[in-house]
Amino acid sequence: MTQFQTLEDQLRAAMPTMTRAERQLASHMLGNFPLSVLGTVATIAQDAGVSAPTVVRFVRKIGFSGYPEFRAQLHEEMGERLASPITKHEKWADRLEIDHPLNRFALRVIENLRQTLSQQDLRTFDAVRDLLADKSRSVYLIGGRLTRSIAEYFTTALHVMRSDVTLLSSQPNTWPPALLDMSAGDVLVVFDIRRYEPSVQQFAELAHAQQMEVVLFTDQWVSPTAGVARHILTSQIEVPSAWDTIVPLIALVESMLSALQDANWQDTRERLERMERFYEEMLLFKRMR
Amino acid sequence: MTQFQTLEDQLRAAMPTMTRAERQLASHMLGNFPLSVLGTVATIAQDAGVSAPTVVRFVRKIGFSGYPEFRAQLHEEMGERLASPITKHEKWADRLEIDHPLNRFALRVIENLRQTLSQQDLRTFDAVRDLLADKSRSVYLIGGRLTRSIAEYFTTALHVMRSDVTLLSSQPNTWPPALLDMSAGDVLVVFDIRRYEPSVQQFAELAHAQQMEVVLFTDQWVSPTAGVARHILTSQIEVPSAWDTIVPLIALVESMLSALQDANWQDTRERLERMERFYEEMLLFKRMR
């Protein structure tokens, strides 16, 4: 539609061929760029002291089909200027063979991840980190059919950093007895994405009734468990397939692990070293047989 | 009109009192802030997957008289950030909180994912898809300490698409007897990232000796199991923390699932529908007790 880089350049370049009223308009636009161009045709016309038709004729003259297209262009440019590194859309997709299923899927996964991370409330994130870093609280984890593996991964990694971490079995009938050992102030981490599982929700409610702190990792449609959750971390999980992606959830979990590690690096390193030693001794033992 | 500093804070603060559709909307707005909020009610509604009335109700709920006022507020905030090139940068940098661990970690994860997917050999990917789609071959999956959860996830999802899928237990002493049931041409999917586990490698070698097809998901340094693997899919997994990220591995696995589903959609859908029915009947059964 245009060979110019930015709208601003485009406005300046058009100046010489403009009439009196149009120059007055362009001058006003450039003087209050880009705030002046956010409003409606009527607003701009009034602020610049010209009529609405002049505004329309003007944007036509510099190459747009109409005012909506002009504003869309401006929005796009503003978006680029305002975008954070995470929010930013990198055009790396161009290099890929775009038609291959792997790449079509991958682009959507990255989009989900990007959105999930950029919308994350940092205060919630920090609050959860503090809860999990608090060694006076025991931590319990639970997940549904597809999310149990996330809970398992989280558990394995958490074990490196602290004790009193328990993954609840996949059999709901073992949960009530497990409740016996949980006390007020303990943390229950719940993973629940659609289709949400009633048994998981019921358990979270029981835990909440016992004054436990419930942390919920869920999808953008939000599990009903949210009702009893102290902290909620949501992920975008929709991809073009019959099921959803857990990638953003994993990314959140790993970010949390990384933050926890930073929060208590001294202890973590010690535990890591001890674990390494134990692993080595296990191997030695095996070799001696 | 409001006691909050920015629109973004206002959106987040409202989250707890929101309904499902409203949360979905707020989530979308925050995920693509501020670009998403520049458009019309209809645009936002469609992008967020809710109806136009929901958008209007939402902005009313957080304290605006209507959508025009909401957009005016956003324009004002954007104007403040964009107006002066000098003040712009510091103000925006504040909000970015780029130094927050979540954001630092997130950028690296996205970079890993990007590299993993763009380096992927599509022929290998397709070959593995064909192996897994071949119903005359049984599929077995195995993983290490941290990768077992990936194998578990893959297994759960594969079960939806085909039968004869088996996740090997986490106890190595159960593996030799399991070998009895495996025959030439069957597929063994191995997940192994550093630090590579000798027991997993040994098992892969045994399987290879039995003429099984070994598919290896590993990291950029490549597990020693590669020696007996027919197909190798590598992932970039290095992040600024004491351990690695499995996000690219999960993304590969999910892409594979998506490709498999496309390859045999008829069967998959049938199985999905049957599964849905079974789940429903299970729930009915529970309710009837």
Next chain:
DNA sequence: TCTTTTTTGAAACAAACGTTTCAACTTGGC
């Protein structure tokens, strides 16, 4: 100065917009 051409904005218009209504649906309480 007079005519022709161009420019401009008030008013009318059509399209798009935000908003309201209402019936279907879901959720929570007994």
Next chain:
DNA sequence: GCCAAGTTGAAACGTTTGTTTCAAAAAAGA
């Protein structure tokens, strides 16, 4: 398990918006 309360989106509504028309005003040319 039923009913009440709350939530949701399709359709209808009135309003605002961008656009076109057209006649008046300004500018250019003779």
